[in-house]
Amino acid sequence: MKKMKKVIAILGSARKKATYRAVQEFEKTLKTLEEVDFEYIFLSKYYLQFCNGCLTCFNKGEEYCPLKDDRDLLFEKMDQADGVIFASPNYSFQVSARMKNFLDRFSYLYHRPYFFGKTFTALVVQGFLGGKKIRKYLESMGKHFGFKVVKGACLKTLDPMTEKQEKKLEKEIRKAANRFYKKLKADSNPSPSSGRLFMFRVSRNLVEVLAPEFRDYQYYKENGWFESDYYYETDIGLLKKFLGAFGDFLGKHIAQNQ
Ligand SMILES: Cc1cc2nc3c(=O)[nH]c(=O)nc-3n(C[C@H](O)[C@H](O)[C@H](O)COP(=O)(O)O)c2cc1C
Known part of the structure; x- marks a missing residue:
């Protein structure tokens, strides 16, 4: 029997609001296409210290990082998944600080990419402005990690939303989930650009x-x-x-x- 695909979403918002809602909508669409095991990883619930910039992970190896926290647990979560979503609110024209610290703590992967064969996408939610660049930034981080990257979505989510805006939002998420699913079910790695x-x-x-x-x-x-x-x-x-x-x-x- 074919093994059920595992998908995780790593969320950079401490609230269960717009970022969470966008991921929920993504999950809903994905599950209309195929039953998947979907897990929410709220970075706010994990203990991840700030990178001190000692460069030990780059030079000697990540196992020598002096910070002892949940970094390896988060690595395991990604390693066990077939698909990974990074979801962040736009904070001051960037990902949230939680998401940025998460990326910093795994930056040794830019030297030593690892997650080949796994599908990746990015969801960014925002009030008005600056999110498209953040979506592209997260997608480029995904490539550096080794993932098969699929174009994600940047969503305007400021409340209150009209029915028309809600519909537009759902459509964008559905499109992103469909793109993600296509790559998720294809087992091959893409030919490099x-x-x-x-x-x-x-x-x-x-x-x-x-x-x-x-x-x-x-x-x-x-x-x-x-x-x-x-x-x-x-x-x-x-x-x-x-x-x-x-x-x-x-x-x-x-x-x-x-
Ligand atoms: C500290 C902070 C900075 C923000 N900066 C921006 C910004 O630069 N551009 C923007 O469009 N929205 C900005 N926003 C709005 C959030 O992106 C928006 O409210 C988002 O939906 C929050 O996601 P959440 O509901 O999951 O927390 C900011 C919000 C906060 C709290």
Whole structure:
């Protein structure tokens, strides 16, 4: 029997208001498409200290982080999921501080992406202005984590809402949930964009030459990333093969001239 998909939503609002309502609507739509195991993770209920910026996770490894709190528990939650949603209110033209700290605490993943094969999207709720950039920001964070990223939604949720506004909101969420579901049920990893492939090739050469004593080097080696086409097995066409080779060349050149 096919295993039920697990989806988690990580919420950056301490209230059970607009962010929560948007995720509930998303869950409702998703469940009309397929029965999924859906879990709400309220960051306000987890103990996550502020990153002190010591860089130990980058350099030595995340297991050496001096902060002992719920970070690993949150990692497990993402690791056990097939789909992940980051949902945040717009606070002062950014994600909420809770969501930002969550991202900071996992920023070692930008060096060592991990969550390949898992589907990701972002929901941002706001009063009036600035949320589209935040949605894009969260989506780019998702890519850095390694997720398969699907375009999310930015929603105007200021109360009181007219019936027309409510309907528009529901429609946007339904569309986002449908996009998410399409990727969730597709088991394959996407072929990388030219930009991501190029960045991978440049950075692996920087890691290989400049960082042999750092955790990134070990991680790349363990994953076979110094030899592979990309982070994961994927078909890249001839054009991307050339582009990748150029990325390797450029990365080596930059590293050797540091
Ligand atoms: C501290 C703070 C800053 C905010 N900054 C913005 C903003 O820059 N732009 C905006 O459109 N809405 C802003 N808002 C409005 C919230 O995004 C909006 O009320 C949202 O629905 C809150 O989500 P919640 O109900 O889940 O808490 C701000 C709200 C707070 C509390």
